[in-house]
Amino acid sequence: xxxxxEVETVRQGLVPAIVGKIIKQAIIRRPDLxxxxxxxxxxxxxxxxxEQIDRRSKYLLFRLDSQDVWLVHLGMSGRFSFQGGTxxxxxxxxxxxxxxxxxxxxxxxxxxxxxxxxxxxxxxDIIEAGQESDHKLLCVLGPEPLGNGFNPELLAQSxxxxxxxxxxxxxxxxxxxxxxxxxxxxxLHRAYIAPNRRCNEIRGSEVLALYHAIIEVLKEAIAAGxxxxxxxxxxxxxxxxxxxxxxxxxxxxQMCLRQDCGGVITKIIQSNxxxxxxxxxxx
DNA sequence: ACCAGCTCCTGCTTGC
DNA sequence: TGCAAGCAGGAGCTGG
Numbered sequence: 001x002x003x004x005x006e007v008e009t010v011r012q013g014l015v016p017a018i019v020g021k022i023i024k025q026a027i028i029r030r031p032d033l034x035x036x037x038x039x040x041x042x043x044x045x046x047x048x049x050x051e052q053i054d055r056r057s058k059y060l061l062f063r064l065d066s067q068d069v070w071l072v073h074l075g076m077s078g079r080f081s082f083q084g085g086t087x088x089x090x091x092x093x094x095x096x097x098x099x100x101x102x103x104x105x106x107x108x109x110x111x112x113x114x115x116x117x118x119x120x121x122x123x124x125d126i127i128e129a130g131q132e133s134d135h136k137l138l139c140v141l142g143p144e145p146l147g148n149g150f151n152p153e154l155l156a157q158s159x160x161x162x163x164x165x166x167x168x169x170x171x172x173x174x175x176x177x178x179x180x181x182x183x184x185x186x187x188l189h190r191a192y193i194a195p196n197r198r199c200n201e202i203r204g205s206e207v208l209a210l211y212h213a214i215i216e217v218l219k220e221a222i223a224a225g226x227x228x229x230x231x232x233x234x235x236x237x238x239x240x241x242x243x244x245x246x247x248x249x250x251x252x253x254q255m256c257l258r259q260d261c262g263g264v265i266t267k268i269i270q271s272n273x274x275x276x277x278x279x280x281x282x283x
Numbered sequence: 284a285c286c287a288g289c290t291c292c293t294g295c296t297t298g299c
Numbered sequence: 300t301g302c303a304a305g306c307a308g309g310a311g312c313t314g315g
Contacts, residue, residue: 034291034292075292076292076293077292077293077294100293117292118292118293118294119291119292119293119294120291120292120293121291121292121293162285162286163285163286164285164286164287165286165287168286168287172286270287271286271287271288272287272288272289
């Protein structure tokens, strides 16, 4: 479900509720999500203080006592919520779906952190601190789009080597990490680039526009608390509202919102995923 | 090596 | 109303 802005919003919501606290008990109700949990996950969570929560692409990294890192991916439908402690006003946050509450952490101050994931495309692992960059899921990731490693020259270089459609390329986490279907569609619209354009046929000026579009759309979405489609919520239960800012995603048949464009948003299927774009202003 | 398509799982929406 | 098909925001794997 969630893309970079949603994961970042969840991270920001978890920090005040969880960081600095000790995991008193870890309740793990099934052996796996997408993959089996490490057999010692419970042991390596319990008794640990959460020193920091970082994000890499769509992964959350809970740093535990400088020893281990609890790696969590929300997949399509994964969701964190918490209640109790000093943040009792968010008592509605657990969502009332105990059937898919797969992992629950009881913190030493009474806060209950719950991980719910109906589709079970989520993932969890425990990594020894310092070994993150060698982890099989993290080592393949491209640059962080809002970090220093992402720049127009690198993007141009990566695109020049590819013959695939730009839409598919931007979904490839090796090229740039953290984009998903929604924000790729939105970024391409902002950059006036059609999703079926071949990467190596995109001109330098367009690559620059795309670079800025990616950064802008992600920053705006984070500022809006992510996009709430279906059941996505922030960790404290609030809804994000960037979905109201979509220019193309989910708008097939409707008018392009770009001033003086007059086009209609169309939906095509690329690599089995929906792409939304305006064939009038995106070329 | 690259790339499009398939796949995992469940729940919600759509159409007959 | 009931039921089946279709669809979903991720991403590793397979086979062309």
